[in-house]
């Protein structure tokens with residue numbers, strides 16, 4: 001467990017209200033000094049000791065840049081959360097002690113390190129368990145839980161596009177697609193979700209040009225806008241993003257071949273301020289998303305992920321989950337600094 005800190009007498013650190021000029025740390029003890037005085041404002045009351053939550057992180061430099069922004073670190077510090085970089089060249093057990101380990105790194109070796117650490121440190125929350133992350137790093141297993149859930153209620157129906165997995169032999173693809181009865185156009189995605197080389201195939205014979213292992217997914221017209229549903233523990237935020245445009249029947253007949261879209265989703269701009277057809281822009285109903293997120297959190301065993309959801313164009317309530325990402329770009333999620341730090345506090349508090 002981390003050490004203790006003294007915070008405002010009401011125990012709540014409000015970074016907009018108080019400006020922390022200096023923080024003095026001695027060992028694991030942290031004292032917030034505000035306006036030159038220890039923040040112990042309520043006359044006649046002793047300051048409330050507050051635990052420091054120590055979060056060890058193992059992230060790529062790209063992720064550190066997009067996620068661990070100064071604003072997040074500042075808000076975290078004011079709430080008594082300390083982010084500490086994990087040194088991968090040293091044994092994990094010799095570092096810390098941590099309350100939480102936050103990670104997004106690849107490699108079998110790192111997975112084993114974490115699995116061992118979870119066994120020997122059951123009191124530390126590892127965000128998230130490596131095996132649960134592996135499950136969504138494969139585009140076949142990724143959507144299985146959504147399909148099994150088969151969510152359908154008064155607010156809408158949530159499914160997944162029909163898809164086929166091709167492990168090898170590209171020459172077999174046209175027949176495999178035909179036998180499975182998949183409708184063109186098809187989106188081809190690398191089986192390993194960490195790769196983002198997406199293609200759109202307009203005719204059956206061009207499918208031979210694709211490079212397995214991949215999944216072939218039916219393209220669903222959705223008005224060119226998708227919903228990114230960010231999940232942080234129990235919190236949910238939805239944003240709109242521009243997406244691939246609809247493919248009309250004449251266009252499908254007119255075109256042939258495979259069109260490649262490297263990193264298409266990363267290039268996609270926000271559509272939150274765009275002047276859109278209201279039937280396309282309308283966000284999925286909140287109760288539907290709450291139910292979906294709650295179920296997936298449990299089934300996937302993940303607390304940090306996002307869902308890419310599209311609504312079939314012309315339908316009011318038919319939704320498809322097309323992608324699930326572990327520890328996505330939270331830097332693009334509105335208010336993530338507050339949501340994420342509150343989540344970390346809730347984890348520490350629930351122990």
Ligand SMILES: Nc1ncnc2c1ncn2[C@@H]1O[C@H](COP(=O)(O)OP(=O)(O)OP(=O)(O)O)[C@@H](O)[C@H]1O
Nearest residue numbers: 161187196217218219220243244265266322323325
């Ligand atoms: N089945 C589909 N129907 C229609 N459009 C799709 C479909 N699958 C993917 N797309 C489009 O292609 C984009 C990329 O697909 P997807 O989200 O699966 O890839 P990704 O590389 O995993 O993305 P991310 O960067 O979100 O991880 C989507 O954002 C969407 O615009």
Ligand SMILES: O=P(O)(O)O[C@H]1[C@H](O)[C@@H](O)[C@H](OP(=O)(O)O)[C@@H](OP(=O)(O)O)[C@H]1O
Nearest residue numbers: 062063066104266306325327328329330332
């Ligand atoms: O938040 P969305 O739009 O879904 O996009 C994310 C991708 O899904 C993630 O895969 C990226 O993270 P990694 O580069 O760590 O895989 C992530 O990278 P980032 O955290 O550096 O922004 C994003 O590109």
Ligand SMILES: [Mg+2]
Nearest residue numbers: 265308323324
């Ligand atoms: Mg995506």
Ligand SMILES: [Mg+2]
Nearest residue numbers: 193323324325
């Ligand atoms: Mg993805």
